Amino acid sequence: MIKEYARKKCIHVMLAYTGGCNGCDIEAVNCFYSPYYDAEQYNVFLTWNPREADILLVSGCVTKVMKEPLRKIYESIPEPKAVVSIGCCALMGGVYGNIGGYLGTSDFIEGPVDRIIPVDVKVPGCPPRPEDIIDGIIKAIPKIVRG
Numbered sequence: 001m002i003k004e005y006a007r008k009k010c011i012h013v014m015l016a017y018t019g020g021c022n023g024c025d026i027e028a029v030n031c032f033y034s035p036y037y038d039a040e041q042y043n044v045f046l047t048w049n050p051r052e053a054d055i056l057l058v059s060g061c062v063t064k065v066m067k068e069p070l071r072k073i074y075e076s077i078p079e080p081k082a083v084v085s086i087g088c089c090a091l092m093g094g095v096y097g098n099i100g101g102y103l104g105t106s107d108f109i110e111g112p113v114d115r116i117i118p119v120d121v122k123v124p125g126c127p128p129r130p131e132d133i134i135d136g137i138i139k140a141i142p143k144i145v146r147g
Helices: 002-009 023-033 067-076 088-092 094-098 130-146
Strands: 011-017 044-047 055-059 082-086 109-111 121-123
Touching (some): 011 023, 011 067, 023 055, 023 082, 023 130, 055 067, 055 130, 082 088, 088 094, 121 130
Parallel strands (some): 011 044, 011 055
């Protein structure tokens, strides 16, 4: 009862960086901590604990080293949960997708996020604008509220 009420009133977003240039991470953090966007005033908070997260915000191409940690983070988030994939690297490998030729044959890149975990919302851009990231989070909220 309390958990459902709290989820309707406050959303926690966890940011997971899986490889790349950090451009998307800078824009994502800008959504929460800059005075211009300040998503926290609308009760959308950034957390670093997967046990209290509702939405997983994934940025960067998934390197082979980050494949299993990303799965563990995803499995640690309680149901209902949503995944928002941000940036070209997370969606299709970006500039890192061509390392070693064809995507998937690289010695370092495992692939886009949706090859590793299910993705609910995709936000394109290199890096995506903070407005687009916030819009992606808003599109993921109904899945969490409905349960």
